[in-house]
Amino acid sequence: EDQVTQSPEALRLQEGESSSLNCSYTVSGLRGLFWYRQDPGKGPEFLFTLYSAGEEKEKERLKATLTKKESFLHITAPKPEDSATYLCAVQARNQAGTALIFGKGTTLSVSS
């Protein structure tokens, strides 16, 4: 069964304290791995797509990396405005259509 597991469930950081969020996946064949940011009461906002092991993408203080079994979202020198829930999702080769399988998310809180 295709599955996505995110850890930790919640993470509290001080402003400027760098850390990483983990997304482990089990799929029969990975077509793509996606990272989203979701603010409370709003829809998720697209951040990155990764397709193959070794690929990396960056956006401001965020950097996403991909291996054959997991992805990391590295947050460098976070600011309070980075506080949100970060969602990881995968698209599997054996899955009909384009539907994504989502993890449960990591809720990040950054205090000043």
Added chain:
Amino acid sequence: DGGITQSPKYLFRKEGQNVTLSCEQNLNHDAMYWYRQDPGQGLRLIYYSQIVNDFQKGDIAEGYSVSREKKESFPLTVTSAQKNPTAFYLCASSPWTANYGYTFGSGTRLTVV
């Protein structure tokens, strides 16, 4: 500006009622999706549609129905058969390949009263 519009933002349903959640997109995307989000559960797929007049069940389709009569619109009906409908409902769309991810609407929060 292009995007996805969900309405209403808040919806209250009485026991035994059917309610319909609206989702409209002007991105010219082929595929549209409905997800349900519960605290601690993540996003779970209800239905999706890749072309007009065609749709497929997701993991939790029981108690829900959809239609796709127009490319721009993908309404979701929560029927009285759905025993625990209180949740945050998210609509999304993507191009055929979804390589650039989904674009999500702002969500509808449904509460049973």
